[in-house]
Amino acid sequence: MKAEFTAIIEPAPEGGYWAMCPEVPxxxxxxxxxxxxxxxxxxxxxxxMHDRRExxxxxxxxxxxxxxxxLT
Numbered sequence: 001m002k003a004e005f006t007a008i009i010e011p012a013p014e015g016g017y018w019a020m021c022p023e024v025p026x027x028x029x030x031x032x033x034x035x036x037x038x039x040x041x042x043x044x045x046x047x048x049m050h051d052r053r054e055x056x057x058x059x060x061x062x063x064x065x066x067x068x069x070x071l072t
Contacts, residue, residue, distance in 0.1 A: 005045055007038055007041055009034055016031055016037070017034055017036075020041070021041060021044075024049070029042075029044050
């Protein structure tokens, strides 16, 4: 699955960078470099989305239809 999200990256007062994603509440990251902060944020988004999906699928009836929707 391919998705695009916004990364907002700011210098941290103690050094390094903070990153957050406005489309995924709770997704944030940090790192010594911008690249590290972005990678940490990517991992956080991936974990949150995986957890949300697992929560939604838990307990679905056997006859529930699951299909992929593509946004362009």
